[in-house]
Amino acid sequence: MGACLSTTKISGSNSTTPSNADHRRTATATGKHNEGGSNVKSHTPTEIHRNQKQKQKTQQQNNHKNKRKEKSTSRKGVIPCGKTTDFGYLKDFDSNYSTGKLLGHGQFGYTYVAIDKSNGDRVAVKKIDKNKMILPIAVEDVKREVKILQALSGHENVVQFYNAYEDSSYVYIVMELCEGGELLDRILGKKDSRYSEKDAAIVVRQMLKVAAECHLHGLVHRDMKPENFLFKSKKDDAHLKATDFGLSDFIRPGRKFTDIVGSAYYVAPEVLKRKSGPESDVWSIGVITYILLCGRRPFWDKTEDGIFKEVLKNKPDFKRKPWPNISASAKDLIKKLLVKDPRARFTAAQALSHPWVREDGNASEIPLDISVLSNMRKFVKYSRLKQFALRALASTLDEEEISDLRDQFHAIDIDKNGAISLEEMREALAKDLPWKMKESRVSEILEAIDGNTDGLVNFTEFVAATLHVHQLEEHNSEKWQHLSKAAFEKFDVDKDGYITPEELRMHTGLKGSVDPLLEEADIDKDGKISLLEFRRLLRTASISPRPRSNHHHNNNNNSIQIPSSHGVGARLDVDSLTSTQG
Template identity: 75%
Template sequence: RRPFRRRGPGTMGACLSSSKQEADAERRRRQRPRGGKAEEKGAAAEAPAVEFGYERDFEGRYEVGRLLGHGQFGYTFAAVDRLSGDRVAVKRIDKAKMTRPVAVEDVKREVKILKALKGHENIVHFDNAFEDDSYVYIVMELCEGGELLDRILAKKNSRYSEKDAAVVVRQMLKVAAECHLRGLVHRDMKPENFLFKSTKEDSPLKATDFGLSDFIKPGKKFRDIVGSAYYVAPEVLKRRSGPESDVWSIGVITYILLCGRRPFWDKTEDGIFKEVLRNKPDFRKRPWPSISSSAKDFVKKLLVKNPRARLTAAQALSHPWVREGGDASEIPVDISVLYNMRQFVKYSRFKQFALRALASTVNEEELADLKDQFDAIDVDKSGSISIEEMRHALAKDLPWRLKGPRVLEIIQAIDSNTDGLVDFKEFVAATLHIHQMAELDSERWGLRCQAAFSKFDLDGDGYITPDELRMVGHTGLKGSIEPLLEEADIDKDGRISLSEFRKLLRTASMSNLPSPSGVPNPQAL
């Protein structure tokens, strides 16, 4: 729907040690935004003014001051609220240039997004939208500390200290996590789209420019290619992207903050794309040998090419490197944790038991992010999650908004000891990030599967039989055992091998799960 927002490959230079003057010159050479030449030609044609339904008393409310910047469709000014005296920023968009429905749709969507995100400490505050016969006016918080890009260029060797970088990255991740909970993907996270509130060193960072952002429905993927070349995720180039692409972009920014260079670079845009799709970032050149192993681990986990194995924004906030000095209470609920709990209820009974066995193989350190999530949901800090706390957590994932009996069904599926509550052990079994575990450390994954398998394979002969399932009394299996084996017993020999057990853990229940378009066939995993 909206083509790639192209930027010349030299936008920030081959490395970030380019002078600020060069960066400013490059910024002025930004190519046309989505819409292209057809839109430019149409802009000159006369068209009836579009009505947005916004308030029409802008001039009576605000006194416009100096120009702050400009783009394809309008200008941004500083302004003063005549009543309160507050200074604000005003984005003025020319209606005469909105000659195509997509341009009108873009403005309406950006205002809708700003309204939805209103109140978040790291997102530029939206005041109101106005219009007259000639323009749309979007009134926002005034940020006078400049772009993150300019701060990077002003640093010695164009790089941040680890401590300062972690503070910046934590704020970006909080923005991404908030967007994703609301079913929104930013789609253009880069240093130019983050502003500092003031010129102070400890000024808060604010996300801005949601012009490429869009809402995404659960289970769906974006099929278009948008963003900025250096920060675009592999799955965007493959036309199958979702919220994970924002995390990749933050990984690229983190790499830049720490070493002053881009992780993927080439002289041409196509060359950059090939680097993104094929190559891994370089952690051997200076200054990487002197950067902490924790920082490198963090960046590597954000720049995983498979989006299903990449950390989520909320998971990344629990990483020791970015969390150091941060408050755990700031960590938002993770959309992937809520998704996993909704899926758990759809799994076969045997797969649920298999996941509980797998959960028992994971140590406390590896569960740090899930402990943060459990604590975020366990509001009264009782050590268990009640149905009300579960309902409250699930309601935060706005595209899903589960209520009533559905929440009770989820609680009952996770609650293995049937006490009406979910304790941490039960929570872990339902929320494990299986694809990350399997792909980030395949050797350890194999050992985990073997350990979980052995809890059922009582005689150690390499197979789980109906008799062995009957003997595992604590699982609560009742009635006929054979139907429980059917899903995992791929070769239909009446027993489950280790290979079949591993596939069961990696795949969703074929009989219970819908297969949304864009989701690969689980049998192929």
């Protein structure tokens, strides 16, 4: 199998202009022509293949319709934006490559096997028709896809980008040829359509590495599913490669996507609520992990509407076979990947630190976690009281709660002396690519985290600045009650259930009035801080400012267009599904 073009199953936007998703239908390299996640209507492999063939037939019919529309547009004298655009790519494709076998096709073009004339290597070439880039946004989609492939170039689990070319009629994207087939095909080829835990962990680890790398670049894949992962070769130990970045997009920290894109079975709850970010990729990997281990989808219904209701309201089933025979560690990971609140969901880098995923207990290749770097930036903006409270909480945590943060600390502590210096902090923050960090800000962040003012950040100080409070509360509410009370009692010396101004002054070592600190947490204005008020302070310490939209939106358009299994569009009122979800 090689590379080809595929489409996505669901897309919708609040935008008053055509949605990016409507034009983002061309993929990079996928194993074969396939219609995406929601085309699967039954549990059996035979029926899955039958439905895929039906989807391919429907797509061919749609392609004929699109060609008629394009001819009609051409007769009206409209010049496609693609024809008038110089992409700035190389102009000598035919001098460097000869095209061969057709691998697949999509809305905007075709993918072929090609031969590099300089060395005889086989590559995949995506040939995109400029005549079909009618609107400016279609041109921007192609440019963005090339930019994404360039940004991720060199990662062992991403299809490699070699170069981009153009002539008067086409854009050519030259990529690594993957001939091992789709992950979906390997799942279906397994006994009972499921993997052993050991083999599944290898696959999941590779997907998480891709997600973590994307997120470090400020990139969200937005359509992670088995069809979008290829194996380099047919060997059992072949590398898994992420493909199809046609829906992927860059996002600034603190912003959210408001359009709805992806594949129905793998879409995260926050995508349906129109406020999604990098966390949605982790949800999709959680769904894939569930499928790998049991051969079934965690959220299933006969209709897209029903699937979305399942995603929003229900939890995965871990009682049916084979789950009683699957390890507690595997189930623990899946539950942490499929937390409905994205703030409490594991990040990709956190999941790579999970015992079930770690390769032979080795964490040496765990990448920096974008959320850890982001939390360090947030910490400097917190009030003094919030910082003191988080340090107290950090000192109560055991190794189980902070194992992922220890991996992150070791990744930043280059000289392994047990402390992070200014230079090590600067180097770590420089890897947080979405931000443009000034030198003065690095010093400011280190100074805020450095509680004992020795010019270095020790592990406890690091944990205080980077821990995920919502995860602690969501994953084990009983333990959260215990830990937060223990942190509270570090202030409440006389154990009367309240933190008084004098106790606050004793704990912080501050001189003068502590009234400004007290007032922040003292909601009922009784002059002291109760345990409930203290817990509220800890929770709000990890809440970001109100997110800004990453897309212009119009509140009058609350439904999305979803291609049905018969090729007829069905309207779904998303707000009716999410109105009770908070």
